[in-house]
Amino acid sequence: xxxxxxxxxxxxxxxxxxxxxxxxxxxxxxxxxxxxxxxxxxxxxxxxxxxxxxxxxxxxxxxxxxxxxxxxxxxxxxxxxxxxxxxxxxxxxxxxxxxxxxxxxxxxxxxx
Amino acid sequence: xxxxxxxxxxxxxxxxxxxxxxxxxxxxxxxxxxxxxxxxxxxxxxxxxxxxxxxxxxxxxxxxxxxxxxxxxxxxxxxxxxxxxxxxxxxxxxxxxxxxxxxxxxxxxxxx
Numbered sequence: 001x002x003x004x005x006x007x008x009x010x011x012x013x014x015x016x017x018x019x020x021x022x023x024x025x026x027x028x029x030x031x032x033x034x035x036x037x038x039x040x041x042x043x044x045x046x047x048x049x050x051x052x053x054x055x056x057x058x059x060x061x062x063x064x065x066x067x068x069x070x071x072x073x074x075x076x077x078x079x080x081x082x083x084x085x086x087x088x089x090x091x092x093x094x095x096x097x098x099x100x101x102x103x104x105x106x107x108x109x110x111x112x
Numbered sequence: 113x114x115x116x117x118x119x120x121x122x123x124x125x126x127x128x129x130x131x132x133x134x135x136x137x138x139x140x141x142x143x144x145x146x147x148x149x150x151x152x153x154x155x156x157x158x159x160x161x162x163x164x165x166x167x168x169x170x171x172x173x174x175x176x177x178x179x180x181x182x183x184x185x186x187x188x189x190x191x192x193x194x195x196x197x198x199x200x201x202x203x204x205x206x207x208x209x210x211x212x213x214x215x216x217x218x219x220x221x222x223x224x
Binding site for chain 1: 116143145152153154155156157160162168170202210212213214215216217218
């Protein structure tokens with residue numbers, strides 16, 4: 001079945017550093033979504049991308065929809081302690097479809 | 113806030129007992145989903161609904177059934193719980209066919 005490879009699996013960074021993570025797949029996606037999940041809570045949508053090559057920002061977060069439609073990147077600039085959590089990507093297969101494939105997450109830990 | 117309430121938030125049950133999890137939304141969205149989240153796996157779709165009494169299976173539907181008799185409620189039932197169904201269950205909604213998923217805060221189910 002389709003898979004999303006998300007990397008890195010985890011990372012420790014110093015407060016103030018920039019962070020990059022990515023998702024890749026052999027499948028072509030119509031939409032890319034990025035979520036953050038805090039302990040005991042559900043994933044919260046950070047950024048949605050709908051077009052190949054699209055670059056979208058949300059505060060200190062920037063995400064890009066890869067031009068091949070098989071990958072996406074999330075960057076966090078000037079990390080702060082509250083950025084700690086698990087970040088998930090999700091790809092939607094086909095316009096309007098119910099089918100989303102989720103990455104296994106990047107666990108981010110920020111050292112003050 | 114997508115107006116999603118999941119209940120219960122935590123449940124411990126014994127193998128072989130029936131369990132029903134409830135997802136309630138306040139905004140009359142058409143599309144509702146049930147996912148499970150397990151370590152090492154991305155979120156995996158169990159069942160979804162595209163309207164009252166309109167439901168379909170996802171990728172891990174064995175051992176689960178759903179019902180949607182009202183727009184606002186989507187119920188997930190484990191007819192006879194097994195230890196492999198120990199997981200965190202998330203309900204999600206979509207506001208339109210090309211809108212992203214929004215998640216509830218989850219139900220942690222432990223089957224002993």
